Amino acid sequence: MLKTIIKENVYQDSVSLMLLTNKLSAMEGINRISVMMGTPANLDIFRNTGLYTAELDRAKPNDICIVIDTEHPEKATEVLNEIDFFLKNQALAGAKNDYDKVRTWDRAMQLLPDANLALLSIPGEYVAGEAHKALDKGLHVFIFSDNVPEADELELKRKAKEKGLLVMGPDCGTGILSGVPIAFANVVNTGKIGIVGASGTGIQEVSTIIDRLGGGVSHAIGTGGRDLSQSIGALTMMDGIAALEADANTELIVVISKPPAPEVKNQVAALLKSLSKPSVAVFTGEKPAEPEGNIRYAYTLEETAVMAVQLAYGKTAAPPESSGSAAKEDRSLLPSQSYIKGLYSGGTLATEAAMLVREAFGIPASLKHEEGYIFKDQGHEIIDLGDDIYTKGRPHPMIDPTTRKEKIGSMAKDPGTAVILFDVVLGYGSHADMAGELIPSIREARARVSAEGRTVHFVCSVCGTDQDPQNYGEQKRKLEEAGVIVESSNVKAVKRALDIVGKPLPSVSVPSAAPAGAQQGTAAAPNVPEATTKLLSGKPRVINLGLASFADTIHRYEGKVVQFDWRPVAGGNKKLADILSKLK
Incomplete structure (x- = not known):
């Protein structure tokens, strides 16, 4: 009933x-x-x-x-x-909360007249209208919301470019502006390395490893996952790179993306080569190219962080140590057990895992994959639980572990499963204790397969820092005590999984990050609008439409913020809302 x-x-x-x-x-x-x-x-x-x-x-x-x-x-x-x-x-x-709350744009601008950023986490169907209002008020826009049509994204980014503003997103999961975490962001040390990424968890993985290697981040500018597509043409990526080139606090630029359209990649590379600052680029899923002038290409997200620290700080930075947890694991697998299953909350981490598993098993890459999977072949499965197919009507898996807990049980039931890989992504916006939430499901699955005479290994990477609200060390400790093999990076976790099934990863030659012989660009410095320069010159001043927790974080890190308790205009009647907007 x-x-x-x-x-x-x-x-x-x-x-x-x-x-x-x-x-x-x-x-x-x-x-x-x-x-x-x-x-x-x-x-x-x-x-x-x-x-x-x-x-x-x-x-x-x-x-x-x-x-x-x-x-x-x-x-x-x-x-x-x-x-x-x-x-x-x-x-x-x-x-x-010790900041102002409003119900209208006019009141928001009255209370924060020097606002320079609008942060939108409202339903995707209403984003374009509010983003246009923000741009018309001279604000940069950070769009956390997903389900925004590509045509709206292109229109907004073209308008922003005309106005000398940035649109970060849609589906932009993370950012860091002058030490202030934006949306799903980790707490990392401030430093010399600036990041532009068409990948939320890619930015998080690289920035947290940089932090743990002793480096720091000046800014991390998210672009949204579609920015490097042929249709969008890297509008935000190009402007973000130019902004970091002009930023006095940035000495090295990192670019992170899944494989872009070839013409767009060439456009980005040409801009990087023209800069006075060195750069490191990773296109997850692609093997690294040879250095081009002052650009170094990396194979994995971890290598990206290591190269960046080497170049920016002029010292050799060894990759983060393997945790050594669970020692050398019991290899008591049945002959039928060889499958690696991956349950990821981060799409770029899932893409990287799929690339490495394919490489190890000699499975050709494919541009197509079954709906709901990043990779599914020969019994192996890698799933991005943040895909729209899993999040309709449910929160993102970084917030809500429900779908992953269900999948842990079903994947463990497969008699061919040897290893279940997963990530735990920390930071503001993420679940307060993801390790604690997942451990009961892991123990239940392990007990069930043990009763059937099998062993399934659980291997995890934790993306975060000890400064994050969940505490990196504490999350690792909980997982290790539950018998999970915990690694310091996603690539190390995948390598451990492959080692368990006896499939070492073939070596991939990655050019040295040593700066010797690197050439500085000779082209004229790219033009950077005054509004973008000002955005990166101090703490952001934000009007936050949507999740109040995002305003809490901005306020905690000394950014100015007004909470806009947004709701649909005209009760959600789009026709009436359009008429009202034209009457103003």
């Missing part, structure tokens, strides 16, 4: 409601439950999951919609009490 409750005009961000849904799902007597705002996209999710009811016909985007599948009618009252308690706590938590 389906029971529907609609709480009118009570807007909440989608991540909070998804986490609330997970909590309510664990209640006794609840078969299924979903709590979402009544946006058109969310109503489609209700339909696709079999939870749509006639009452939802009257739901508006500003309404919280709750649909409960239960045989116990009294459960609706219990659920409603939990939701009211949640909303009260949200209000109390917001009241404690």
Whole structure:
């Protein structure tokens, strides 16, 4: 039996409601439950999951919609009490924050007239309208939201370029501006290395390894994963590189991306070669090219960090040591066990793992892959759980471990599975204790396969620093005590997995990062708009639309911030909202 409750005009961000849904799902007597705002996209999710009811016909985007599948009618009252308690706590938590909160753009700009960045984590269907408003007010834009049409991205980035502004995103997971973590970001030391990345977890992996090697990061500019596609043409990447070339606090530039369109890659390389500063570039999934002038190419994210520290600090930086956890593992695998399975919360980490597993097993690379998989061949599987197919109606796997816990059990059941690889990505925005959440599922899976006379090894890399709120060392300790083999980088974790199944990774020649003979560019310095120079010259001044936790982090690291408690204009009626915008 389906029971529907609609709480009118009570807007909440989608991540909070998804986490609330997970909590309510664990209640006794609840078969299924979903709590979402009544946006058109969310109503489609209700339909696709079999939870749509006639009452939802009257739901508006500003309404919280709750649909409960239960045989116990009294459960609706219990659920409603939990939701009211949640909303009260949200209000109390917001009241404690020591920064201003507003409901309109005009009020936001009055309270923070020198604002220079808008951070958007609102539903993707509303992003373009709010991003255009921000650009028109002279603000750079950081779009954390996903599900933004590519056509909107191109239009926004072209408009930003005309105005001398940056659009970082959409689906831009992380950034660091003058030591201030933006969105899903780690706490790393400030230093000489500037990063531009079309990859959130790629930036996180490289920046945290740089930190653990004793280096530091001036800025990390995310571009969004589509930026280096043929259609977008690296609009943000090119402007980000130029900005770091002009930045007085940056001495070396790192570029991170999955393989771009060839013409776009050539365009990026040409710009890097023209610079006065050295650079290190990694295109995850591609073997490294020979150095070109002042550019060095890396094979893995770890090598990128090592090269960057060597070049920027003029010293030899050894890769982070293998943790040595779980010593030399018991190799008691059955003859049938040879498969490596990967469950990743980071898309670039998953891509890197797939590249290395293919290389070790001699499996040709393919431009196509089965939906829901980065790589699936000969029994091996690498999954990016942050893919849209897994996050519709659910939070990102860095926040919510539910999907990964389910997959751990199903992958362990495969009699051919030898190793389950996974990542734990720390930092602001991520789960407060991902290790603690995953360990019970790992122990349960290990006990089940042991009863069947098999052993499945769990190998993990932890991406983070000891300054992160979850604490890198503490997360490693928990995992190791649970019998997980923990490595200091993703590439080391994959190599350990391959070693377990007796498939060492073929050596790949990576040119030395030694700066001897490197040529500085001779072209004129690229033009950098004044607004971009100012963005990188001090702590950001941010209007935050969406997740209040992002505002908390900015405030904690001495950036200025106003929290815009956003909700759809005109109750979500797009036609009326468009008319209202034209009347202003």
